[in-house]
Amino acid sequence: MSSRAVREAKWYEKLSDGKVRCRLCPWNCVLEPGRVGLCGVRMNREGSLFTLVYGLVSSLAIDPIEKKPLYHFYPGAPILSISTVGCNLKCPWCQNWHISRAKPEEALTEYLEPSMIVKLARRYDVPFVAYTYNEPLIWYEYVADTAKLVKQEGGFNVLVTNGHANPEPLEELLKYIDAANVDVKAFEPKTYLKIIGGKLENILESIKIMKEKDVHVETTYLVVPGINDNEEEFRKMVRWHIDELGPETPLHISRFFPAYKFADKNSTPTELLTKFWALAKSEGVYYVYLGNVPGHKGEYTFCSHCEKPVVKRMGFEIFEWNIEGGNKCKFCGATIHIRGERWRRSSRDFPLVF
Ligand code: SF4
Numbered sequence: 001m002s003s004r005a006v007r008e009a010k011w012y013e014k015l016s017d018g019k020v021r022c023r024l025c026p027w028n029c030v031l032e033p034g035r036v037g038l039c040g041v042r043m044n045r046e047g048s049l050f051t052l053v054y055g056l057v058s059s060l061a062i063d064p065i066e067k068k069p070l071y072h073f074y075p076g077a078p079i080l081s082i083s084t085v086g087c088n089l090k091c092p093w094c095q096n097w098h099i100s101r102a103k104p105e106e107a108l109t110e111y112l113e114p115s116m117i118v119k120l121a122r123r124y125d126v127p128f129v130a131y132t133y134n135e136p137l138i139w140y141e142y143v144a145d146t147a148k149l150v151k152q153e154g155g156f157n158v159l160v161t162n163g164h165a166n167p168e169p170l171e172e173l174l175k176y177i178d179a180a181n182v183d184v185k186a187f188e189p190k191t192y193l194k195i196i197g198g199k200l201e202n203i204l205e206s207i208k209i210m211k212e213k214d215v216h217v218e219t220t221y222l223v224v225p226g227i228n229d230n231e232e233e234f235r236k237m238v239r240w241h242i243d244e245l246g247p248e249t250p251l252h253i254s255r256f257f258p259a260y261k262f263a264d265k266n267s268t269p270t271e272l273l274t275k276f277w278a279l280a281k282s283e284g285v286y287y288v289y290l291g292n293v294p295g296h297k298g299e300y301t302f303c304s305h306c307e308k309p310v311v312k313r314m315g316f317e318i319f320e321w322n323i324e325g326g327n328k329c330k331f332c333g334a335t336i337h338i339r340g341e342r343w344r345r346s347s348r349d350f351p352l353v354f
Pocket residue numbers: 022023024025026027028029036037038039040041042088138
């Protein structure tokens with residue numbers, strides 16, 4: 001692990017006896033000297049709080065933006081996706097547990113200055129950067145520095161996050177963030193506290209803050225059998241989504257596959273996913289999607305007015321586009337809530353200085 005990765009953290013206060021309190025996320029960990037927070041990447045060293053992962057990149061890839069998933073933000077765009085290690089939640093079904101549960105000193109990582117991320121994005125002509133795979137909010141200092149640089153260069157920043165942050169640091173970071181996909185992993189506070197290891201009310205608050213700050217938001221609800229697949233719980237989540245985020249905010253319902261401590265469980269039945277997809281639509285969410293169910297019509301965007309398919313997808317690929325003038329349904333002219341143009345490699349007139 002590079003010594004350059006250890007930097008004084010933001011958002012903490014010094015207490016008596018050399019202790020510190022981290023103020024980054026709702027756990028507000030109080031740490032004695034030598035101790036690491038619940039996220040595993042912030043440490044009290046001699047009475048000051050340090051991040052252990054500044055610039056430590058565990059994964060780097062260029063993904064389709066639909067993989068985040070974001071379906072209504074520059075559809076079809078490629079996005080440079082980076083991560084570090086650690087997490088401030090403890091989902092027992094985590095698909096990326098190899099990095100979310102890894103310790104900074106044990107993981108295979110590469111040290112990359114923020115300027116290197118910009119250089120890579122330029123080299124591959126990709127003006128979108130996602131902080132993803134593990135929880136980016138606990139990578140705060142590096143994400144903030146990188147995102148600031150990306151914005152200065154005319155690019156766009158995306159968070160794929162669990163939303164488990166305190167309002168003040170989140171608001172500060174959102175100055176540089178253009179879009180986010182936030183997981184709502186359950187809608188029962190007890191499930192969050194006992195199984196996921198987080199506080200639902202803080203997460204819901206984070207999503208509302210993002211909307212207030214005009215960040216483009218889409219949410220994801222991974223349906224895990226026996227955990228959050230109760231119909232009433234799902235309906236409550238959908239009603240909150242409509243009331244607080246608006247019916248035009250896309251909702252992704254995702255299929256669980258066995259992983260990590262849930263490696264012996266069954267995948268979510270597609271019948272249940274289809275039922276939830278129909279339920280969310282009938283409650284009034286305009287854009288409801290099914291994730292991890294390739295070939296299902298839940299991958300399509302339907303016009304909320306005439307109900308015709310305006311975007312057809314298979315996996316992360318768009319194969320039919322029936323939107324005109326940037327955001328109008330080709331069939332009836334109603335508005336389709338999409339931010340940014342459909343991305344095409346040949347769009348050299350795209351308004352970027354990147
Ligand atoms: S970010 Fe980490 S150290 Fe800080 S409060 Fe959250 S879990 Fe604790």
